[in-house]
Each structure stands twice: as C-alpha cells, then as structure tokens.
Amino acid sequence: MSGYELLSDQGLRLDGRKPDELRQIKTRLGVFAQADGSAYIEQGNTKVLAAVYGPHDMRESRLRPNAEKVVVNCQYSMAVFSTGERKRRPRGDKKSMEMSQHLKQTFEATIKTELYPRSQIDIFVEVLQADGGNYCACVNAATLALVDAGIPLKDYVTACTSSLMLGTPLVDISNLEATSGGPELTLAAHPRSGQIVLLEMSHRFHLDHLPEVIDVALEGCKDIYTILDKAVRRHVSNRGASIGWDKSQ
Template identity: 50%
Template sequence: MSRLELLTPEGLRIDGRRANELRRITAKTSVFSQADGSAYIEQGNTKCLAAVYGPREARYRQQLQSDRALLNVEFNVAPFSTSERKKRSKNDKRSLEMATFIRQTFEPVILTKQLPKSQIDIYLQIFQHDGGVLQCCINAATMALIDAGIPMIDYVCACSAGCIDKVPVLDLNNLEESSDTPELTVAILPRTGKVNLVEMESRLHIEKLESVTELASQGCMQVHKVLDSVIRENTEYLRDRLNT
C-alpha cells in the first residue's frame, strides 16, 4: 500500500481519523491484585498491561545502590499479539531496546533518592500490537507507578506523530508504521512541558520536524487528560471505600 492511499483527498486516514486525532484510549488501574501497582491501557487496538513491584529489597546485592533505588524494566510481546505469531524472548534485541528506552524515560522522573537501597520493577506485556507500542507502554507504566504509590515529580505522557504525504499525522497505527511512514515518539512532563524522550526510527525531513514534534507534544497533553481522569476516578473510588 502506498502512502497516498493512507490519506484520502478529504484528509481521512485508513481508520477514519483525521490527521490530528488520537486513537480511542481506554485505561484503568489496580487490575492486578498481586502487584503493588498495575494498569491496563488500550490505545486503539494496542493493548498493554503494566505491573509494578516495589520498592523492595534489591534482588542482587551487587546491584544495590546506597543513595537511590534501582529501576528495572522488563518488556515482553505476547506471541499472539501480531499476525506473525512470532515468539520473542525477554532477551530479544528489540525487547531489550524498548526496556532501555522506558527505563531511561522514568529514571529522571521517579524520586529514587527517597528510596535508597531498594529496587523498583516495572513489567510490561503487550497483548495486542497495532502500532504505538512504546508510547502505550510509557503511559501504562505511568499509571501503574502512580497506583503503586511510587513518588514521581510528574506524569510521563507519550504520543507519536509522523508524516504521510507531507501531512503531519498524530498517533500512528500499525498499518501506517509499516508503510515506511516517518514516525517520532515524544514523552513529556505535562506540568512543565519538559520533553523527557524523543525517539525516531526513520528519517524525517528537517522542514517537517518542528510541526511533527509539536503535534506529538499536543497529543501528549491530550493523553494526560485521559490518564489524569482515570487516576482521579480510581482515587475517589478508593476514598469512598475507606469511608464506608
């Protein structure tokens, strides 16, 4: 499928969205009772479960850091999440790369110095892959960390944007990603607007970089509204339970 077919003359995309529209986001927290914090999110047809354990004693003494907590991230894609039925181990190169991106995104945000000599584990599982996996994982991890009561300076909200036939588009799906569409993933801290992650896997013309980055940042703010609403609803629910 060519890029021209990804965007109609009326400005509509394959899934019916306009260029600046997010996919539908459904999210909830406290979905996994055995974890200290957990969250489930659907962004379009991409589905991710995040579980957080900790702060707890470091698994290996040689990893222990006396002045801060150790952050560990494990990322996995279920074999049935894509049409390829490809099984990936947690030591798969792409999985390790994704885990590193996520760990580096959260290390400056989590107040690790308040939790010395401890370890925080974030486990991420993709159940369905329809594009935007990195952003979906970051958003799910944010909610799970908040659910676990881990101290952070702000939310971390992520969104992608790309360029189809010279038109900036928001929140690419798998079909758009697999059609050689330039894609940029941005994660920001909503209160300050500080950019915490910029990741791009394909080349984008310099003239389009500013507009695509700005669109992705606007998408992050829209994501923040959704995540904040979910967190507030869950907090009110827990408060009401304690008062009854």
C-alpha cells in the same frame, strides 16, 4: 501502500480519524492484587498490562545498592499471540532488551529516585496485542501503575508517536501507518512542563518538518495526560467510596 491511500481527499485517515486525533484510549487501574501497582490500557487496538513492585530491597546480589537513589528495573515483553506472527521469544530478544532500556531511561527521569536510596523498583509491561505505538502504550500504562503504587513522580510521563504524510503531520500512528514507509517519531515527555525525556525517529525527517512533527507529538502527550489524569481521579474516587471515605471532609 502509498500516502494517498492512507490520507483521503477529505483529510481523513483509514480509520476515520483526523490528522490530529488520538486513537480511542481505555484504562483501568488496580488490575492485579499481588502487585504494588498495576494498570491496563488500550490505545486503539494496542493493549498493554503493566505491574509495579517496590520500592523494595535489592534482590540481585550482583547489583550494588545505590546509596543515593533507587534502581529502576524495567522489563518489556510481548505475548506470543500479540501479533499475527507467533513470537518464538516473548522476552529477552534484542528488540525487547532495547525497549526495556528505553523504558528504564524514561522512568529514571520521572521517578523521584532520590527518595528511595539503596532500594529497587521493578516495572513489568506486557504487550497483549500490538497495533502500533507499543512503547507509547507501555509508558502510559506504566505511568498509571506507578501512580497506583503511590510512588512519587516529578510529573506524569506520557508518550505519543507522530508522522508526516503528504506534508500533513499525523498523531498516534497505527501499525498500518507505521509500516507504510513514512517517517515515525516517538516522543515521551512530562506534559505539564513540556520537558522531553525520550525522542526517537525511525527515519530521517527533513529539518523544515521536524519542529511541527515534534509539536504534534507533544500535543498528543498533553491530550493523553488529560485522559490519564481523569482515569486516576476516577479510580481514587471509586476506591475512596468503596472504603467509606467521607468526601465532604
């Protein structure tokens, strides 16, 4: 599919979004009672569940407790029904292991790991439906789950994709746009400070276009942060009301 089909003469994408417009995001915190923290997120048609357990004593004897900081364990998986093609191995394949490592790097740079020496935090994410930006949706869902678990973070960490179509930067790429053959950039950042914690490109960008594509992804991260922060505040407010907190205090 050519770029001309993905971007109309009016500058709109196939789903009607403007180039700098995010897909619709829906969130819910506290979806699992058994987990220390959990969250569900929809970014367009990409749907992800995240659960956090810990901090707790390390269960695997082969891993030595770190005397200085917590061990962050991440596991990424996709439901067998998450795509049009049935997956034989929902977890443990090369792609899942790569994504798990990316998540581990992202959250090691975000969690205040020095507060929990000789312990472990487990982060599990499951893609229920995939329509582009799987890693980003997992990061955003896991961030909400960590907040729900009460684990101190240096900052929120949010993730967003961007691309370039006919010289126009696009934010929050859908699966159709990602498979069109154009370049795709995936970025995770601390939105308040602007610090980038992960950057990955599927194709090469011309150096002249790279700064604007990165800027578009960063702006997307900041917009997602605004949405997630409102969701957290709403969740805390509703939970406070359910246990009878006096908001006047």
